[in-house]
Amino acid sequence: MVLVSAVRDYINRMLQDISGMKVLILDSHTVSIVSVAYSQSELLQKEVFLVELVDSISMSKEPMSHLKAVYFLRPTSENIQQMRRQLSSPRFGEYHLFFSNLLKDTQIHILADSDEHEIVQQLQEFYADFVALDAYHFSLNIPSNHLYMLPVVVDPPSLQRFCDRVVDGLAAVFLALKRRPMIRYQRTSDIAKRIAQETAKLMYQQESGLFDFRRMEVAPLLLVIDRRDDPVTPLLNQWTYQAMVHELIGIQDNKVDLRNVGKVPKDQQEVVLSSEQDAFFKANMYENFGDIGMNIKQMVDEFQQVTKSNQNIQTIEDMAKFVDNYPEYRKMHGNVSKHVALITEMSKIVEERKLMLVSETEQELACNGGQGAAFEAVTNLLNDESVSDIDRLRLVMLYALRYEKESPVQLMQLFNKLASRSAKYKPGLVQFLLKQAGVDKRTGDLYGNRDLLNIARNMARGLKGVENVYTQHQPLLSQTMESIIKGRVRDVDYPFVGNHFQQGRPQDVVIFIVGGTTYEEARSVALLNATNPGIRFILGGSAVLNSRRFLKDLEEAQRIARSTANVQKLST
Amino acid sequence: MATRNRTTIFRKYRDALKSVRVSSPSMPSTSGSGGPVIEMSSLLQSKHPYAPLSTDDSDSHARNALTVGLPPAWVDVSEEVSANIQRAKVKMAELMKAHAKALMPSFGDGRDDQRLIEVLTHEITDLMRKSEKRLQNLSASGLSEDSNVRKNVQRSLATDLQKLSVEFRKKQSTYLKRLQQQKEGQDGVDLEMNLNGEKSRLEDDEFSDIVWFVSTVYKFLIALNLGFSEHQMAKLKKSEHFTAEREREIRQVVESVNELAQIMKDLSVLVIDQGTIVDRIDYNIQTVAASVEEGYKQLQKAERSQKQGAMVTCATVLVIMCCVMLVLLILKSIFF
Structure with missing residues (x-):
């Protein structure tokens, strides 16, 4: 549980040393980061009794000095401005500030300047700046994901922001893993090259002290590749559980929104699909559609047996046993109906669209x-x-x-x-x-x-x-991973940044796909990690794609490219 | 898991800026309210010995008015509940010991043990019931942040309480089971001794059913007043008495189990199911935001309908008045 547990450890460390009642204040990015790794009931155990967004916390003026504020924010300039305003008229007893990435000196200056009441207790950088969807799969949830397809001249500031976010995310992943990698990129992609070079500059020049960890025998590898090198995978229909749910319904931060598909009971309108909390999902997320059907049937049968034994209450002892097992029973009930609802919906869609x-x-x-x-x-x-x-x-x-x-x-x-x-x-x-x-x-x-x-x-x-006609496709990524394992990646196609060279088989490999990953690729990474104990692959992307998202990005990029082309034509 | 602590550099900057600010107080500070706040905090500092509520006196920072304030009253309630839970936990440990002692075979009649168990059980149930009642008081209506905090405090205490009561109930039921087993064994052994005093005891479990059957028959025989020796009767009485006591105990334990079940049911409304959408942090934020918005909309709607209502009644009254006047006018023109 590499990535998820890293984020969890960060949050634990944030909260454990601060005693008493706390309020946790997040921004729109860190909400996703914290939500996929930590749960509300765990927060309650840590005496966090209020979670708020940083922009909504400033709306109320009512003082709550009995609470200690724990901020966990990305170090964006908007957030720094928010902090400045909130520190100048404090509402909480203590302020503990945690930022998810590197703070600039000027930003610390601004914060120090606004803290006139000397109410800030600590200021720390905790590098949980990626959404850890699974143990080996992270996303950066970049909203304007289409930008990577555009040439630099179209919109330089937006593209710079896009690159900065990716570089920040990659830096955070390696800081959380305590590694400094060699960096390779896909030669034909300008954006991959740019990201690789900027990341290298950050890790080896600007912040080389921070990244100076204990040397590994073989340095880990960061490979930056472009989504456009494999446009086929996001265009295919998927037949394994997790990928299929994302393709047909859509997963956002391990949450599935069922409001728009068919009729579902009120408590099932939004469901969680997390391998951390749901043992059935963990066991079946990479299984294909047919097998899941069988496994679900088995689960339902088991559940029926439990229900039967619960109906059969005659003695006080039975009753006591029932009450004891009731919470577990309820949990099981929720889980069974969740998976059944998902499978039913999906088979309906499969039927409808042939x-x-x-x-x-x-x-x-x-x-x-x-x-x-x-x-x-x-x-x-x-x-x-x-x-x-x-x-x-x-x-x-x-x-x-x-x-x-x-x-x-x-x-x-x-x-x-x-x-x-x-x-x-x-x-x-x-x-x-x-x-x-x-x-x-x-x-x-x-x-x-x-x-x-x-x-x-x-x-x-x-x-x-082939065993199964529907799942015979192997993403290009699995070929790439195989050649990394065998040490056969060609320097011409995937050059190094700086004067590095391949010394041997790396133990940690982070593959970042500019433009977004798919759950099919996440599956092949997870399966490969399970079968190759000596090497650990981590997959990351600027978003998690399904075909809808990929086509939307494509349309958006086409629109912008066309309008700029028109502007250029007009101006000449 | 690398981290970087920037507190020292932050403090350095802050102190540097403070010295700048102090040396030139007339200089306008960046946040408009700077001037008056400094005054206020210095005022507070001079009053410091009289400030009764400064929790950390060692902290010589100039604290401003906002940070020195009474926490709301519900904080006391929550503290009381958590103290009660702590106490119940201690009592549980004692009870465990008492259970173990009571189940041990001893020469005395163990009446002291029984009483101790009774008292402890009663106390724990009482504490839980009280905590649960107090917990209900914590809930607040409204949509403010404070009510959210209260709701969450309530949830977390409810989770603790539920855990405790589950544990307690498990202990109770194991004790109950063991007691019942012992009772059956005791009955069997006693009667068996009565029936065939010379014979050695049967240890085998298989026989316990037969023994029980025999004992029932035996009791039946007593009811028919068949003759027995004085000695045997006395012994039987004693065993009967013993059984009655045990029965009473069992009933008591069962009662407390039921009571706890009720508490459990009440609590389960408050406790979050793990792994569900309700347990998601972002979902909670969204729903709070949504409910605030919803509340605002409702308020607006209410205001609108209120206004409308006033207008409508006003208009109806006027129309009715018009009609009455018209009738009066007609009547006047007819009769006069």
Whole structure:
């Protein structure tokens, strides 16, 4: 439980030394950071009796000197200004300030200047500046995630903010792990290069003292790659539990909002899907849809047995036993109905959108060759009335990515068909995707057809046959991880920052995907970590993508790119 | 898990700035309210010996008026409840010892032990009931931050109390079980001795059912007034008496178990289920924000409807008055 436990330790250390009743004050970012790792009842145990957002705490003026304020904020200038105002008219008995990242000297100056009542007890940097979704998966939850696709000239300040946030997040991850890594990046991506270089500058020049930890035999590795190197994974339908929930319903900070899908009882409108607290989810989050169905049935059966034994109350002893077990029973009841509700909703969606059919073609496009058959299948699905617009778009995109060079004529036919079939389709989006993530832009061997070895491997796999048609796709990331394990990452494709070189197999590897990760990739990281005890991969991204989010980012980037192009045309 | 403590550098800056501020008090400070606040705090400092509520006197900082204040009254309640819980915990430990002692075979009749257990059980149940009652007082209506704090304090105390009562009940029921076992054993052994005094005791568990059956038959026989020797009767009486006492004890324990179950039920409303959405920190913040907004909307609506209500009644009164006047006018024109 690497990342989650690091965040938990930070929070514990924050709260344990301050005795008495406390109020915890967070900002909109740290709320997510704290929420995924810590629970309300644990906070209550630490005598934290109020949790508030930093901007809403300043609305009330009522003094609460019996409470001690514990602030945990990102060191943004807005937060510093808020702090300045709040320190000048204090409401709480004591102020303990914790910031989630490096404070600038000027910021400390401003805080010191506003603390006229000398009410601040401590000022510390606790580097929990990432949302630890799972033990080996973190996200930075950057809201304007589309920025990475735009060239630098379009919006330099926003892009700078984007980069700064990523560099901050990466610095925090390594500070929390107490490591200083060697840094590599994907050569073809400008943004990956920029982030890698800025991170290196921070770790080796600006704050080299802070990052000077005990040397490891082989330094850990940070690999910064670009989402556009593998645009296929976020476009596919998913069939493993966690990934599927995110694809079909949507997970935000390990929470699922069921209000918009179907009818659900009031206490199930929002549910938590956390491997930390839910043993069933932990055991099944990487299982495929069919197996989960079986496991859920088993769980329901067990639950029924418990219910039966509870109904059978005759003696006082039975009654006492029932009351003793009641909280556990209630918990089990909540858990069972949560998973049943999720599975029911998802099977409804699968039925409605004919996802079995669609996904088969998708997987075929992503994994196997056969252009003629693929064209036919995609055309048929485009003609099918019950296939939804988003699925049509994705099919054409997958086809375009795969057969970009081979069959431009057929591709044009598909574009036209798509435009006539889907009313909402914005013209040129597929072309924009090809411009962003086409075959000329990519570094990795996405379809395994570039060198002979990969082709041979693919053929061997084809001969062996696949277990499950729907989950045969392996993200490009698992190939990358394998070559890291074997020490075969090419310096030409993934150069180092500074004069480092690969000395051997690193024990800790953080792979950061600019543009966002997917739960499919998180799954392959977790599975690989479980089977390779000597090496530990951690996956991070600027957001967690599903196809909806990826397409939204793409549309947004296209819109901005187009409008700036128009402006430039006008100005010339 | 690296951290960096910036407190020292912060203090250094703060002290430096303070000396600047003190040396030139006329200089306008950055936060507009700077001037008067300094005055106020210096005033407070001069009064310091009389300030009764400064909790940490060692702290020679100039504290301003806001930090010296009485905590609200509910803090006392919460402290009382937590003290009660502490006391109950101590009593539980004592009770455990007493239980162990009472279950040990001894030569005396163990009446002192029984009384001690009774008293302790009673006290603990009492403490819990009292705490639970006080806890209900903590709840507050309204949507202010203070009421939130109160709600959370209540929740946390309720969780503690629930844990304690579960533990207590578990102890009680194990004791009860052991006692019942002993009682059965005792009955069996006594009667067995009565029936076949010369024979050696049967230790086997398998026989206990038979023994119990025999004992029932035996009692039945007494009821039929069949003849027995004086000695046997006396012994039987004694055993009967003993059984009655044990029965009374068991009843008592059962009663307290039931009482606790009630407390438990009341508490479970307050306690957070772990792993559910209610246990999420961000969810709680959202709901608070949402409920504040909702409350504000309700208020606005109420205000609007109030205004409307006044206007509507005013209009109706006027219309009615008009009608009455019209009728009067018509009547006047007809009759005069």
